[in-house]
Amino acid sequence: MIANILFYIVSAILLTSAVMVVSSRNPVHSVLFLILAFINAAVLFLMAGAEFLAMVLVIVYVGAVAVLFMFVVMMLDVDFVALREGVQRYAPIGAAVGLVLFAELAFVAVSWTISPSATMLRLSPTPTDVTNTVALGSLLYTKYIFLFQMAGAVLLVSMIGAIVLTLRDRNRGKRQDVNVQHARMPVDTMRMVNAKLGQGAEIPAPIEEVL
Amino acid sequence: MMAFFNSDLGIVILTLLKSLALIVPLLIGVAYLTYAERKVMGAIQLRKGPNVVGPFGLAQPFADALKMMFKETIIPAGSDRVLFIMAPMITFGLAVIAWAVIPVNDGWAIANINVGILYLLAISSLGVYGIIIAGWASNSKYAFLGALRSAAQMVSYEVSMGFVIVTVLICVGSLNLNDIVMAQQHIWFAIPLFPMFVIFFISGLAETNRAPFDLAEGDTEIVAGFFVEYSAMSFALFFLGEYANMILISATTTVLFLGGWLSPLPFAPFTWVPGVFWFLIKLFACLFVFIWVRATLPRYRYDQLMTLGWKVFLPISLGYLVLVAGVLEVFGWLPNV
Numbered sequence: 001m002i003a004n005i006l007f008y009i010v011s012a013i014l015l016t017s018a019v020m021v022v023s024s025r026n027p028v029h030s031v032l033f034l035i036l037a038f039i040n041a042a043v044l045f046l047m048a049g050a051e052f053l054a055m056v057l058v059i060v061y062v063g064a065v066a067v068l069f070m071f072v073v074m075m076l077d078v079d080f081v082a083l084r085e086g087v088q089r090y091a092p093i094g095a096a097v098g099l100v101l102f103a104e105l106a107f108v109a110v111s112w113t114i115s116p117s118a119t120m121l122r123l124s125p126t127p128t129d130v131t132n133t134v135a136l137g138s139l140l141y142t143k144y145i146f147l148f149q150m151a152g153a154v155l156l157v158s159m160i161g162a163i164v165l166t167l168r169d170r171n172r173g174k175r176q177d178v179n180v181q182h183a184r185m186p187v188d189t190m191r192m193v194n195a196k197l198g199q200g201a202e203i204p205a206p207i208e209e210v211l
Numbered sequence: 212m213m214a215f216f217n218s219d220l221g222i223v224i225l226t227l228l229k230s231l232a233l234i235v236p237l238l239i240g241v242a243y244l245t246y247a248e249r250k251v252m253g254a255i256q257l258r259k260g261p262n263v264v265g266p267f268g269l270a271q272p273f274a275d276a277l278k279m280m281f282k283e284t285i286i287p288a289g290s291d292r293v294l295f296i297m298a299p300m301i302t303f304g305l306a307v308i309a310w311a312v313i314p315v316n317d318g319w320a321i322a323n324i325n326v327g328i329l330y331l332l333a334i335s336s337l338g339v340y341g342i343i344i345a346g347w348a349s350n351s352k353y354a355f356l357g358a359l360r361s362a363a364q365m366v367s368y369e370v371s372m373g374f375v376i377v378t379v380l381i382c383v384g385s386l387n388l389n390d391i392v393m394a395q396q397h398i399w400f401a402i403p404l405f406p407m408f409v410i411f412f413i414s415g416l417a418e419t420n421r422a423p424f425d426l427a428e429g430d431t432e433i434v435a436g437f438f439v440e441y442s443a444m445s446f447a448l449f450f451l452g453e454y455a456n457m458i459l460i461s462a463t464t465t466v467l468f469l470g471g472w473l474s475p476l477p478f479a480p481f482t483w484v485p486g487v488f489w490f491l492i493k494l495f496a497c498l499f500v501f502i503w504v505r506a507t508l509p510r511y512r513y514d515q516l517m518t519l520g521w522k523v524f525l526p527i528s529l530g531y532l533v534l535v536a537g538v539l540e541v542f543g544w545l546p547n548v
Contacts, residue, residue, distance in 0.1 A: 002219045028347060032294075035340070054377070055329035064337025067343070067366055103298050131325045133386055176514075 007047060014040035027073045031066060038062045052132040229321045233310055242272035248454075248502045252434065255506040258343050280530030282443035287349060290440065292400045294348035299441065299448035302341030309334040314388050314463045316472045316486040327388035328376055331463055332369075335418060338456065339365045342420075342437050345449070349440040357436025360426050360513065367520040374528035375411045378404060378535050384546030394546070401468040405513035406513040406531055408468045410524050412500070415460035417520065422505035426513055461497035462490075469493045 017040065020033040038061045045054035132136075140148050193201040215221045246261065246268070253260025261268035286292055312327040314320040326328060348360020368458050380386065382404070383394040394400075417424040428436040438449045445512045465471055471492075472486030511519070539545045 002223070008368075025528060026289075026291075034343070051324065051326045052329070055326050057332050058333035059329065059336055062335065063339075063369065064366065067339055067362060070343055072339075074355075075359075131386075133326065 003047060007044070008044045010040050010047070014044065028070070031073050034069070035062050035066050038066065050132060052136055065175050213543045226321065230311075233288070233321060234307060236309065237310060237455065237458070238451075240458060241451050242276070244454045244458065244498060245275070245450075246272050248505075249500070251499065251502045252506045255455075255503070261380065274300060276447065279443055279447040284445060285440075287351065287440050289350040290341060291348040291350070294344050295448065296441075296445065298341050298345035298348060299438075299445045299452070301344065302338065302452035302454065303448040305334055305338050305341065306452045308457060309330060309459050312388055313459075313466065314392060314471060315490050318389065319472075319487070320388065323387070323389055326386045328467075330385050331388075332373065332376065336365075336369055338418075341449075341452065345441070349367040349437070349443065351440050353433040353435075353439045354437050356433050357428065357439070360433075361420055364420070364426065364516060364520075366525070367517060368414040371410060371520065371524035371528045372414040372418065374470065374525070374532050375407045375414070376467070378407050378532045379538055380519040381532075381539060382546070388466050388471075392466055392473060395470040396477065399468060399470040399473075404468065404531075404535070406527065408464075409526055411465060411468065412497075414524065415464060416501070416504065416521075417516070419460055421453075421457065421501060423508040423511050424516060425510060426516060442471055457498060458494065459499055461494050462496050465493040469497075536544075 014037055017033040017036040020160060021030050021037065024030045024033060042054040042057045043061075045051075045057060195201045239437045249271075250260040252258075261271040264270040286295055309331055311321045312324060312330050314323065320327075342361045342365075343358045346354045346356075346361075349355070358524075379391065379400055382400065383391050385391065385394075416422075420426075420428065426436075428438075433439070438446060441449060470489075472490040474481035474484060474486075474489050
């Protein structure tokens with residue numbers, strides 16, 4: 001009973017915030033609504049018993065991906081009024097593209113058949129003696145280990161690619177080397193002088209780059 | 212009576228009561244942590260600290276709270292009003308809801324869930340939003356700079372923190388906080404995983420924006436950082452949120468590394484003492500170190516902070532994770548699940 005009510009509340013918030021993501025005028029508000037949508041999706045996962053997925057959704061999407069989104073959107077300061085200028089001119093083209101996509105989806109939906117093995121899967125009971133995390137882990141690391149490793153490799157390659165694209169060897173002058181700094185002794189940099197009255201100390205030759 | 216508490220409504224009411232029993236001591240704890248911080252810092256700096264309101268200044272937190280309540284809430288003209296008011300609520304709310312899974316004694320958690328540690332990680336990764344939203348909604352340069360700093364900082368340190376948690380988890384074989392504590396019956400994880408313990412604690416300092424990593428506030432450079440435009444109760448919520456987060460990180464450290472509610476020695480005179488007592492002692496020890504560090508160390512420079520997070524902690528925690536996994540595998544100590 002309570003679960004049902006909760007389900008409808010959460011779904012309603014999820015759908016509303018998903019609509020608000022596209023319709024809100026302020027891009028920062030859009031990102032915030034996206035986050036709200038993610039969190040509600042996580043709650044739905046939780047209610048379906050997929051606790052591990054729910055938490056990972058929040059950690060990965062809300063905690064990392066959306067933070068970066070937010071960063072970019074806040075820093076870019078996009079002028080959305082200017083972007084909306086040509087809306088009326090391009091509206092027919094946009095509508096046409098939308099129509100084509102909708103037609104494709106409709107075709108897919110009409111010819112959709114449910115495989116008999118899927119219905120068989122639904123009949124077989126979900127094991128209750130293992131937790132979510134254990135079940136996922138024992139599948140990912142045994143049956144799907146190669147796919148799993150491949151996904152990791154793809155991520156690694158894309159990460160290296162991003163680093164290569166953005167890394168420039170800028171000459172930033174003095175570089176700080178903590179080890180050299182720690183190894184520095186007072187003797188290397190400091191000279192105690194007994195300055196004579198009226199003569200002062202002689203100016204030493206500049207110390208050769210100790211850093 | 213029992214039948215009532217097993218019905219739907221009964222469970223809801225029971226959970227509300229449990230939450231109340233946790234939140235009220237927590238809030239009092241937060242209030243007295245501000246007092247403790249001022250007293251301890253005073254002692255370290257050879258001052259007296261608050262000593263005027265009430266005996267030993269014990270009523271000082273309540274005097275401060277009253278002052279905050281009666282001040283005027285100022286909302287800057289150019290700000291995003293809704294988000295501006297929401298940000299401190301998010302910060303404080305998140306600091307409180309994370310407590311739902313912390314076990315203060317055997318089974319004494321509001322929700323003893325199977326993915327407890329992931330829940331903690333998820334909530335702490337949400338914490339950054341209160342700060343970003345505050346910085347952006349204030350429409351002020353200093354606030355925005357503070358928010359950007361803190362966002363980058365929290366995202367960076369979460370990575371190494373995640374690896375530390377994974378290292379603990381492969382020693383336990385469960386994500387349940389109760390199981391994590393029970394796995395430390397023979398030895399606290401702080402001893403075999405000592406480097407991880409240190410890294411976790413330092414990352415905790417960075418996660419909570421505490422000195423020496425309080426660059427998001429950075430009084431000397433960016434005034435007060437992300438909450439520079441806040442006043443009265445909205446400021447108080449940020450302030451309380453920071454302290455609640457400190458207690459939370461200390462509790463997490465206690466559960467992950469210091470054996471939670473377990474007594475330090477597993478025989479008679481120690482085991483007579485209730486577990487809550489041991490839990491609180493360990494919690495207070497962690498909190499004391501938090502305050503001690505603040506009174507001792509100067510603030511980090513921003514690039515040094517990033518270097519420490521990405522070039523020191525990340526490789527060390529990753530390497531130690533591989534090492535621990537290897538040792539467990541070779542000696543056959545991997546926990547059975």
